[in-house]
Amino acid sequence: MIIITSIGIISYYFNLYTINWLLTYIANILPIAMLILFHQEIKKIIMQIGNFNLSFKLANNKEETIKTITEIIKAIKHLSENKSGSLICIEKKIQLEQIINKGIKLDSIVSNEILISIFDYETPLHDGAVIISNNKIVYAGSFLPLSNVESISKTFGTRHRAGLGISENSDAITIITSEETGSISLTRNGKLEYNLSLNEVKKKLNIALIE
Numbered sequence: 001m002i003i004i005t006s007i008g009i010i011s012y013y014f015n016l017y018t019i020n021w022l023l024t025y026i027a028n029i030l031p032i033a034m035l036i037l038f039h040q041e042i043k044k045i046i047m048q049i050g051n052f053n054l055s056f057k058l059a060n061n062k063e064e065t066i067k068t069i070t071e072i073i074k075a076i077k078h079l080s081e082n083k084s085g086s087l088i089c090i091e092k093k094i095q096l097e098q099i100i101n102k103g104i105k106l107d108s109i110v111s112n113e114i115l116i117s118i119f120d121y122e123t124p125l126h127d128g129a130v131i132i133s134n135n136k137i138v139y140a141g142s143f144l145p146l147s148n149v150e151s152i153s154k155t156f157g158t159r160h161r162a163g164l165g166i167s168e169n170s171d172a173i174t175i176i177t178s179e180e181t182g183s184i185s186l187t188r189n190g191k192l193e194y195n196l197s198l199n200e201v202k203k204k205l206n207i208a209l210i211e
Helices: 002-013 017-037 039-081 112-118 158-169 198-209
Strands: 086-090 104-109 129-133 136-142 173-177 184-188 191-193
Touching: 039 086, 039 112, 039 173, 039 198, 086 158, 086 198, 112 136, 158 173, 158 184, 158 191, 173 198, 184 198
Parallel strands: 086 129
Antiparallel strands: 086 173, 104 136, 129 136, 173 184, 184 191
């Protein structure tokens, strides 16, 4: 490239028009020629850059999901110990907006303090569900479709039927705390798992959302 540039300067200085035209032509087609000659190498470089960006995004998203799970577990611990009823629904691949009554839009970070305050008995949102999507609290005070399964125990209330109902209509995973007993339940894939420990819930969330 330096040689071509040097010849170009000399030809221009001495008015060598033919050589100057030829060099201009070469300069115009050189980028295309380089792309053709080295397209495999260029493709590899682009793919490496793309893979790096994708890996960075996946790693960053995984880190955010771990934080979300940690905050949910902290909130569930408090709500369970204080026998505060709660319904936390985590969206996965199937979007929930067309399935639920959306409630109040929040778009806030997931923190245990916010979750605890939402389910405080004195707040108007405590009876509905919190919807979490992409590591954000997107809605609070939402209402989920109730399950009509007759085999579910009559001891389970509306929250448990709602948690089971949304799991029958989507791939969402939902955590429920009972205001009567403080017990923790989890629903997914049309099934309800009752009286789980915090460690069990954390493990199931890790499997469902990260692994």
